[in-house]
Amino acid sequence: MQRRIGVIGGSGVYQISGLDGAQWRRVDTPWGAPSDEILTGRLAGVEMAFLPRHGRGHVHSPASVPFRANIDALKRLGCTEVIAVSAVGSLRADFRPGDMVVLDQFIDRTSGRAGSFFGTGCVAHVSLADPTCAALSAACTQALRAGGATVHEGGTYLAMEGPQFSTRAESRLYRSWGCDVIGMTAMPEARLAREAELCYASVAMVTDYDCWHDGHGAVDVAQVIAVLTANAGTAKAMIAALPGLLGPARAPCPCGCDRALDHALMTAPERRDPALLARLDAVAGRVLAP
Numbered sequence: 001m002q003r004r005i006g007v008i009g010g011s012g013v014y015q016i017s018g019l020d021g022a023q024w025r026r027v028d029t030p031w032g033a034p035s036d037e038i039l040t041g042r043l044a045g046v047e048m049a050f051l052p053r054h055g056r057g058h059v060h061s062p063a064s065v066p067f068r069a070n071i072d073a074l075k076r077l078g079c080t081e082v083i084a085v086s087a088v089g090s091l092r093a094d095f096r097p098g099d100m101v102v103l104d105q106f107i108d109r110t111s112g113r114a115g116s117f118f119g120t121g122c123v124a125h126v127s128l129a130d131p132t133c134a135a136l137s138a139a140c141t142q143a144l145r146a147g148g149a150t151v152h153e154g155g156t157y158l159a160m161e162g163p164q165f166s167t168r169a170e171s172r173l174y175r176s177w178g179c180d181v182i183g184m185t186a187m188p189e190a191r192l193a194r195e196a197e198l199c200y201a202s203v204a205m206v207t208d209y210d211c212w213h214d215g216h217g218a219v220d221v222a223q224v225i226a227v228l229t230a231n232a233g234t235a236k237a238m239i240a241a242l243p244g245l246l247g248p249a250r251a252p253c254p255c256g257c258d259r260a261l262d263h264a265l266m267t268a269p270e271r272r273d274p275a276l277l278a279r280l281d282a283v284a285g286r287v288l289a290p
């Protein structure tokens, strides 16, 4: 099977360069329009698809990011895996601004966001015990280290609703829960990637210490942008290195991400809603197609 690597760029990452045959493409989905057009092309002979999560110019607030359309569009374009890049606040002293964290767990405190492709007329329950792909995450770690980044392998991300930053009491609470970093977008993105049977790796750049650290002022956007700008090359170097590490051919995922729906569907075939099934053509076509 041919590989296509999807990349979702977070705050400060609105494009990638160096693609052969680069083209911004509009992709329509049954879940509405994605955050922006998607930049496709080849890097070191591997098909790529890049989508800026907030849109070019940072148009979408965390709550208005069309997460379902974004994941559907990447799947529809033939992506086999998604690397999500995010800016995060650190909830621990040893995760410093400029460091990279390859996340492996999430606590979801968002509210009111559409968090599933499934629902009435086609119910499914996928496992989220391990919400990221260990194999893809290991490749991201390797690519980051090759570029000289300081990398923390594993970390728990507190997904907050925002758009305001946390209160000090919230920040302290999340630290007491054992969370390592905080951001506003990894959920429901990670849930939806799993439902769409995409390998998902979440790579976070630490930009600040949120507001719990006595030795640092409370986070503001200027601080986040300054750290993102100073370290702009880090995520880009990782993306440039990944095609060489992964190669153009894709084998079955050793973690089973590409088979997440094998035992997830609950609704009896004769009770399924044809309209919902039609919307699921890309994300669940493997298990629903007649």
Ligand SMILES: CSC[C@H]1O[C@H](OP(=O)(O)O)[C@H](O)[C@@H]1O
Pocket (backbone or CB within 6 Å): 009, 010, 011, 053, 054, 061, 062, 085, 086, 087, 088, 183, 184, 185, 186, 221, 224
């Ligand atoms: C600009 S600070 C807050 C903003 O940055 C993060 O975005 P992303 O996860 O897309 O990199 C955070 O989640 C907020 O959306």
Ligand SMILES: Nc1ncnc2[nH]cnc12
Pocket (backbone or CB within 6 Å): 087, 088, 089, 090, 160, 165, 166, 182, 183, 184, 207, 208, 209, 210, 211, 219, 224
């Ligand atoms: N402290 C913080 N809280 C939430 N999202 C962030 N993104 C970057 N820093 C953040």
